[in-house]
Amino acid sequence: MFTGIVQGTAKVLSIEEKPNFRTHVVALPDALLPGLETGASVAHNGCCLTVTHIDGNNVSFDLMKETLRITNLGDIKPGDVVNVERAAKFSDEIGGHLMSGHIMTTAEVVKILTTENNRQIWFKLQDPTLMKYILYKGFIGIDGISLTVGEVTATRFCVYLIPETLQRTTLGNKRLGQRVNIEIDPQTQAVVDTVERVLASRDGGHQAVVDAGHKA
Template sequence: MFTGIVQGTAEVVAISEAEDFRSHVLRLSEPLRAGLEIGASVSHNGVCLTVTAIDGERVSFDLMRETLKVTNLGALQVGDRVNVERAARFGDEIGGHAMSGHVMGMAQIVDIESSPNNRRIWFLPPQELARFLFDKGYIGVDGTSLTIGRVESDPEVGAVRFCVDLIPETLARTVIAERVVGELVNLEIDPQTQAIVETVERVLAGRGH
């Protein structure tokens, strides 16, 4: 389990490709790799990956076909950076919200509004996920626990979009500060919201509504 409180960013320093398979190597700082062992779970842009090798500051991970298909990790190149969070431990403070590290899809950045002390980013999510989005609800964006500012219909594309507001601390600690219009981010829906919505839908369907 993860909390969505990104602990830092790490550079991709090597990538090896195979058919429907990829391995990549991150350069992790000492605080991020303290106590890290092979088999441990680490979130990369919100995707739970397993440590496969450790060579000093270079830590390796494997990415399977499904991961490459539904997340933005398959588009990474050497030199890119990713948000990193180590798996939560019992007794840790949960500063964000509970996240599984199982990305449900990608959203495209469609607009960025900047001001001196914050930034608002608008996203166009997969429309099948729109029913889980609510004003002031939780959302995982590239592994960062964020609060949805507003959900609305985008008149230009006739689809639902949503925004988040980012404070300087979030911009300083995560890769979201580097994102530009047109890029894709990983989304994880708040599991509690998903469970509530799907339960209500089943109840209503059972009543014939």
């Protein structure tokens, strides 16, 4: 599990391509190295990856075909930078919201509005059916960052970013057309799905009564 509070950024040093598979090496910040072992989980742009090799600050991770397909990690090149977070411990402060590191889809940056002290970024989901889980003032994970949803339309949503978030993460460098990883808040998803099931069962029961009345 992760908290959605990005602990730093890491430059991608190299990428080794294999059939339907990729290994990339990043330079992890010194602060994230203590206690790091092979098999540990580190989120890259919110996607949970497993450490496969450690050589000083150079840490290797394997990416499967499905990860490359669903997330924006398949777009990165050597020299690019990713947001990183070590897996949370039970004693850690949860400053954001609990996140699994399982990316559901990506979103395209479609509008950026900048003012003196903050930035508003609008996104369009690759899978529009997931918009039902994007709620005003709800939680969402964007490239591993726990954020509060701002305005929401039928097809788009935005978040507001303070200078600290812009400085500590990669969102400060995002440009129009670029993709970000999206993790939906699981509690929001559970509530929405439950309400849908309850309403569907009620509608089904009502229809059954109507049909019975017609037959009578």
